[in-house]
Amino acid sequence: MTFTFRQLQEKCKEHQQDLYAVFIDLSKAFDSVHRPGLWAILGKIGCPAALVDIIRSFHDGMRASVIENGERLPEFDVSNGTKQGCGLAPLLFCIFFSMMLLIVFQNTSKGIPLHYRTDGDLFNTRRFQAPTKVHTAIIRDLLFADDCALVTHTLPDIQELFDRFADAARRFGLTVSLK
Numbered sequence: 001m002t003f004t005f006r007q008l009q010e011k012c013k014e015h016q017q018d019l020y021a022v023f024i025d026l027s028k029a030f031d032s033v034h035r036p037g038l039w040a041i042l043g044k045i046g047c048p049a050a051l052v053d054i055i056r057s058f059h060d061g062m063r064a065s066v067i068e069n070g071e072r073l074p075e076f077d078v079s080n081g082t083k084q085g086c087g088l089a090p091l092l093f094c095i096f097f098s099m100m101l102l103i104v105f106q107n108t109s110k111g112i113p114l115h116y117r118t119d120g121d122l123f124n125t126r127r128f129q130a131p132t133k134v135h136t137a138i139i140r141d142l143l144f145a146d147d148c149a150l151v152t153h154t155l156p157d158i159q160e161l162f163d164r165f166a167d168a169a170r171r172f173g174l175t176v177s178l179k
Helices: 002-014 035-044 049-059 089-104 125-129 155-171
Strands: 020-027 112-116 135-139 141-144 147-152
Touching: 002 141, 002 147, 020 155, 035 049, 035 089, 089 141, 089 155, 147 155
Parallel strands: none
Antiparallel strands: 020 147, 112 135, 141 147
16 A cells, blocks of 8 residues: 555646645454344355355454453443454455445546556556557555545545545544544
């Protein structure tokens, strides 16, 4: 994320274009994952039902307790989030978060267009002058664990992307940290 953002900064400055960015932190992101939604997402992306059942079995019946002033408080059920300390937790969150972002940005072209070619000599910059075989990708979100940066060239576009993100986060049970 840091490398990509620095590259965007350099290229925007080089091409004399504005760069607007919003850095977003999700509050207790790993603990806020809606499990029934996660199971549904895993099924929709093609994860075999047997594997979803195995992953679900790690999370079903999860209980926790808190130790306060040396005294252990009564146990309680944990019905949201990924299992802390589990090696699958980061992967499960990334899948959940990626699907949220896919839904958020599916009908928008806001972001920073990146033009590239996959043919010809890598160091021959004249190949970008030919209009054929030039592809465009839109960069709008940079991710690192549960943190996200949204980027565009204009202030109205960054506001729209953030509004979409905040709305989807609410729908997926995630909270944007205001700190």
